[in-house]
Amino acid sequence: MKTLSLGEPRLTLGLDRYRRVSHDAHRALHGTLPDLGTDDLITLAGMGGLRGRGGAGFPFARKLRAVQTAAARRQAGTRVVVNAAEGEPGSAKDAMLLTRAPHLVLDGAELAARALGAPQVVVGIADRGTRGSDADPVSESLREAVAERSAVSVVGFRVVRMPHRFVSGQSGALIQGVNGRIPLPPGTPVRASDTGVDGLPTLLSNAETYAQLALLASGGADAYAAVGTADQPGTVLLTVGGDTVVEAPAGTPLVHVLGVCGAPPAQAVLVGGYHGSWLDPPAVARARLSRSRMAEIGGTLGAGIVLPLAEGVCPLGESARVLRYLARESAGQCGPCVRGLPALADAFTALISGEGDPAAAAAAAGIGDGKGACAHPDGTAAFARSALRVFADDASRHALGGSCGRPVRGLLPMPGDRPEPRPRLSVDWSRCDGHGLCAELLPDLIRLDANGYPEDPDLPVPAFQEAEADRAVRMCPALALRVSSP
Template sequence: MSGVRPIVGSFGPARLLAGTEFGRLDRARHSAVHGRLPALALDELITLTRQIDLRGRGGAGFPFARKVEAVREAVRTTSTVPAVVVNGTEGEPSCLKDTALLLNTPHLVLDGAEVAAVALRADRVVVGVTRDDVLESVRQALDERPPTAVEITVEQLPERFVTGEGSALTNGLNGGPALPSGRKVRTSDRGLGDRPTLLSNTETFAQLAAAARLGSEEFASIGTREEPGTVLLTVAGEAVVESPIGVPLTYILQMCGMTVGQGLLVGGYHGMWLSPDVSAVALVSRESLRSHGATLGAGAVLPLPVETCPLGETALVARYMAGESAQQCGPCVWGLARLADELQALTVVGGDAAHKAVLSHVRGVLGRGACSHPDGTSRFVASALKAFPEDVNRHVHGGGCGRPVLGVLPLDGAGVDTSKERLQVDWTLCRAHGLCADVLPDVIRLGPDGYPLSADMPVTREQHVNAVRAVRRCPALALKVVG
């Protein structure tokens, strides 16, 4: 299926998104923007990626050089030809950066995969995707590229949260179910076709292609000394921006016309909520976020508007994550469902018993799953309890916070009854910016003074996603979805 097409832009010099302001880069425009792609020997590849500290940009942040070294060692041991897999599945609803790359600059991603494959003497590269439009974009790019000794293909897999887990991706590409194996087998030892496989996500290979052209010194001219380069961030589930590493998170939000609101979710639905105070000092940096107990993960940055219930929003995501279970172990199948139930009970009914039940189930699934899905979901819920203590206290002791649950976090419509929704305008806040009408022109009509003609507008199920986008785009926070 095809989802939201992300808005793209950059703050500072663009590297990965260079040239995309004019739309998709075909092969000719790609070559004009980025220039010739050099070949790297294996030792040169490892040295370069060490010097720039290139890490996986899909969540875990594992050093890319160590992945390459692991594949090299496995090839020496088994005397088999390795393979390369590009993870472009991006099952996280709050992330669109890999989608943005594959829709707008697919050749940069393919260049990075080709550089790695040639260095490792791999004979095959497979790009795993889920969206129809991404599949078509990559196919078109492959048709535009000249033939090489490395066979590059693209395969479509089911669109699920867990599809992007390493073993799930390789299982799916090998013809099996795209589900985590539950076995601690490294892809570098046995992946595509049971061969040693270098697997990393789309942005990582795009960064590699940029570094191969720039060299380590020029690559490090942007970013920080410890973390050079740029990073792609998905802001509010709709805009993909390229930013130098080391800038304040609040600067990114300001440039997107947003504020932290009640708090900031960083790293997506396996990430962590940050309070406004922490958000104000946190930087776009692994080290900065680590010092606050968080991680950049897959690059999702989600501000929470002040008019919605934090616990209710977290409960919707918890329910969605329970539904995305791989259905292979008790903590994932039963534990996450119970955690979602208890969090919903705390949100709606409240009480100390419900609070204790949530804490018990948060602890109960940790470290017991066949993959990281239960752990990531548990940490996400736990971080909400920590980041919104006053809201939690109101639900435990005061009968709730009194705010509706607007469903502002991207879930592809999951978990929200959108059949009777309405979009409402708070006239005391509205400043006639008009951005909402750009997002939802079939619902919001502006008068000659620039203000919406109505303060209460029905929203159909099909319009739900754009209605939520309109709420998030409003700089004055004057909109809300109710129903």
């Protein structure tokens, strides 16, 4: 994982010297924690204009006040949770912080816990296939950090592993998991500030937010606002291309970030992740790293995910691949997810094969509109609508000619650190007449034997070839092919 800083480093301070910033090195770089009460911390967060960095951008001061108010009303205790589950495949910023600068995150969380009187901080991380072991870098770094702080911290720390799934990063799913339930978003929205961990008022925010809080508390509001914009002081962390984490002042031009990262010319850039928006080149040229400036051009900063899409590939095919992934990753507990998301993926598949049209795909994107049990259908629909809008010319070419002439390469990141069941393409030998069309449509997947029949009657379908496999099934003259779900 590559880490860069544009301008004076803050969150990334010291990373040019240390592989991992120990507690002693952290205190030398950032100082010690101040002692702030709840009201003082709320005031500081408000003066610093601190908002959540997990996607929604909710004002942190209002979260603190909500937890304080709920605890006073119920005469109950409080809990503090760090959301570092990072279900988005294109995001790595929170994992980078916990791996290389963990004490910034833990400082911010402990600061909030002290102010609210919470006895413990819970850190939710993704289970990346090392269950029962601390071998992964995030777990190992957290283990070392907690040990390093044991002599000075007045609160405890607990690490909870979450399944590495897209919806596991949602706040409701994390609360469910911490409470020992299945880590899926609850069927009805519940505010963590009212009822969270152990049923108590809970302050929940993502890892970067707590790190930003630590910076704000150590330097003060004026120093914090020395960079950034009037409505978004400070810096932001971005994950560019899935493998480079960049810290940049809010308001920085997006093209500058892409240039520093060495990104090649792109036909479009996805901002905000797989619930985000595509930007065409003119919009990219105007984009600035702030919520308000992104909104002006139809984009979203979200969790700071930036994915340039290289030229020479089919953008709708790449988008269809993401939609198929999002359909598989749903919580499966409401109609818009269970029926709507697969139908939306099918509509895109039909469009890129020439058997559908943009209007049908747009209609399929009407699955959300607030009808789902969580935000997953709405976010997925927004991504699909963005693709139809930005790639409208490509959609027309597919609808008229069945192809835009460009391949699907699978360039957008998908989970690669855990084995996933794949759809399988199978041949019904009782029907197959050896036409050979399937090998023409899927030359990288199907090989014919000496008699002109497929050599292997059952094959896993790579993610980037799902659309082509569906097309081969529909075009087989003998109806001898089928794709089975994983």
